[in-house]
Amino acid sequence: MASLHLPALDEHHHFPAPPLSVPTTYTPALQHDEPTHASCPHSPTIIAAANTLATLADSRPDTTHDDEDDFEDDDYSGGISITSADLLDYTSASSMADAHMTEEDVAEQLQSVVAQFQSFPHTASTAFDPFEPLPSYHMPSIYMPIPHVFSGHSSSSDPSLEPPPTLQEAHLSIQDKGSFAPITSFFHYLTPGKPTVPGLDLIQVPESITRDDLQGDRYDAQGIDWAVRNTTRSYVRAKRYECESAKLPRSLQEYIPPTPNTDNFFRFKRNNTTHRAFFPHFQLRNILTATSRNDICYAAGHRVFRTDAEGSTSDIMIDLSKRLTPDGSITTIASTDDVLIVGAFDGEYAITNLASEFGTPCTFGRTSDYSLDTKSRIVNHMHLSEARTTYQRQAVLCSNDHRLRVLDCVTDTFLHSFLYPAAVNCAATSPNGRMRVVVGDFQETLITNAETGQPFETLNSHTDDAFACAWADDGIHVATAAQDSTIVVWDARYWDRPLTVLTSELSIPRSLRFSPVGSGPRVLIAAEADDYVNVIDARTFDSKQVFDFFGPIGGTAFAPDGQSLFIANGERRFGGIIELDRTGWGENATKRKRFEDEDWHGIMADWAYNDRLSNHDRVPCGDVERERRGVDLGSLVV
Numbered sequence: 001m002a003s004l005h006l007p008a009l010d011e012h013h014h015f016p017a018p019p020l021s022v023p024t025t026y027t028p029a030l031q032h033d034e035p036t037h038a039s040c041p042h043s044p045t046i047i048a049a050a051n052t053l054a055t056l057a058d059s060r061p062d063t064t065h066d067d068e069d070d071f072e073d074d075d076y077s078g079g080i081s082i083t084s085a086d087l088l089d090y091t092s093a094s095s096m097a098d099a100h101m102t103e104e105d106v107a108e109q110l111q112s113v114v115a116q117f118q119s120f121p122h123t124a125s126t127a128f129d130p131f132e133p134l135p136s137y138h139m140p141s142i143y144m145p146i147p148h149v150f151s152g153h154s155s156s157s158d159p160s161l162e163p164p165p166t167l168q169e170a171h172l173s174i175q176d177k178g179s180f181a182p183i184t185s186f187f188h189y190l191t192p193g194k195p196t197v198p199g200l201d202l203i204q205v206p207e208s209i210t211r212d213d214l215q216g217d218r219y220d221a222q223g224i225d226w227a228v229r230n231t232t233r234s235y236v237r238a239k240r241y242e243c244e245s246a247k248l249p250r251s252l253q254e255y256i257p258p259t260p261n262t263d264n265f266f267r268f269k270r271n272n273t274t275h276r277a278f279f280p281h282f283q284l285r286n287i288l289t290a291t292s293r294n295d296i297c298y299a300a301g302h303r304v305f306r307t308d309a310e311g312s313t314s315d316i317m318i319d320l321s322k323r324l325t326p327d328g329s330i331t332t333i334a335s336t337d338d339v340l341i342v343g344a345f346d347g348e349y350a351i352t353n354l355a356s357e358f359g360t361p362c363t364f365g366r367t368s369d370y371s372l373d374t375k376s377r378i379v380n381h382m383h384l385s386e387a388r389t390t391y392q393r394q395a396v397l398c399s400n401d402h403r404l405r406v407l408d409c410v411t412d413t414f415l416h417s418f419l420y421p422a423a424v425n426c427a428a429t430s431p432n433g434r435m436r437v438v439v440g441d442f443q444e445t446l447i448t449n450a451e452t453g454q455p456f457e458t459l460n461s462h463t464d465d466a467f468a469c470a471w472a473d474d475g476i477h478v479a480t481a482a483q484d485s486t487i488v489v490w491d492a493r494y495w496d497r498p499l500t501v502l503t504s505e506l507s508i509p510r511s512l513r514f515s516p517v518g519s520g521p522r523v524l525i526a527a528e529a530d531d532y533v534n535v536i537d538a539r540t541f542d543s544k545q546v547f548d549f550f551g552p553i554g555g556t557a558f559a560p561d562g563q564s565l566f567i568a569n570g571e572r573r574f575g576g577i578i579e580l581d582r583t584g585w586g587e588n589a590t591k592r593k594r595f596e597d598e599d600w601h602g603i604m605a606d607w608a609y610n611d612r613l614s615n616h617d618r619v620p621c622g623d624v625e626r627e628r629r630g631v632d633l634g635s636l637v638v
Contacts, residue, residue, distance in 0.1 A: 180244055180530035183550035197229050208311050209271040221268050222574040256503050263545040265523050265535045266580035272311030273576035277554040277568035280329035283467055285510035288555035288568040289335040299330035309579050318350045318362055334382050339393045339409050343379025351409055363412050376400040381426040388433040398424040418453030428471040437478050439466035445480050457495045461488040473517035481509035487526050500541040505532040519562020521605045527553045551575050
């Protein structure tokens, strides 16, 4: 591995994007030496599903890590490990299935396999302590890890607790063994046999849940009626926290105090459950973007869909299902007011001009030509910025092949390709376009020259690989997050030590977002892998607001004016696109402490002072619109 202090190599300068042509040797014919049994034909989809179930059933760590023969195929750095053979196996199975079967057929066969798998004995189902009967209904503590959704435990009304997997999930070869248990399965184990309590699999989730539907602890934002189940949401949350926290090392919390959950920046507004985002890799959680409340884009498999905050019927914006790649699952997405760009699992990308007429063809390309020598070409992350000289849109693509590429979205030309010692997982460019923060499968945080790719600062603040970073609109604040559950904030004027080091609520922080300038009191959004979204006060970083939902978080996105925060919840039964809206506009924007505290007098609440917001090029709304925020016009009669 090359030294992190060496300059990045700009090996390609102003070269066109590789054409989308696939050599004939790309998919060699599969030869079978073993005799086949005509009487027992097996669908490749069933074989893939059975392999998936077997993998999920055995959560024990691999005992062959020291085998030298497997060294080339294993990645122990915490990053993404996909081999060419894995992709070819996936292609042979999925392509044969798609040629003769519909997605409903695949789901039906998978349900059959799940039903057969349920007949096997499971020791986990009898390993819990007996429940103590109480006068009122009480839920016991859970001491055992929750089995995976495919473990085969059934409810009284349905042979499967969880919904059948989608076609993308059926072929998903990368699993997160540290993910939280699905809430339906969790509640099943939390509930004693007597008295009889209806399981969560009996719920018919409504198409939308609004703020008016909420009933505190009785009925929550995901459509779960806890009162019918003779319990409260807060009690289930406490038990879930107790169970999941027992699986994680608590060493970080011993010397980094938790951030108080005392703020009130946002409140729940709506959950549209008919729109479900899908992320193909558990470490990549940036599959949601928004250019307005009327244009919310999310990735699901090979396609990008557009909807609005009211949950209208979705439109297909980008479709990679017909591209000639082993796997076109979309891994990351980004947008501005006129450009939408996505990156895929095999290094493919697609650009859509949002200023053109609907139905205008997309521009497709690939980060590199196909080669069996390349272990993985996944586009881990991308973001958009303006060129400092031409002001044209540029996309910065972070790839698993150790490269960070800069793409001109207008000409579809790669301007730079910087080589780094390991996989590049995320990057963020400063507002002035001069600097860039780069994180990846290395513990160091690199501050680089955006035009040359050369690191001029190496920051040592994490003890594990990092997958998220962000640069605030003031050009000063920089945040990074790693798999060690820490969130580190830096001052770009002083790199000697960080401003603060925070910890996540419970899970690993996977994505970071600073609020846009002009949106009000500045905040940092830290979305964790499961259940939790942290809204951190970016004025002091000493307090926060925590939103908790049940399910994995696929990404977050601000509306351009910062008044709406959208969250992609990937829970298979209770997920959806959640909207939070800003609060507190009836109060003074300046945070108030004690009147006599001079340090807090006149502190800047936004990323810029009010007298500079009017002419700020990144503020989308004017003075009058900002003054009218929070005014209730619902009862006004015209």
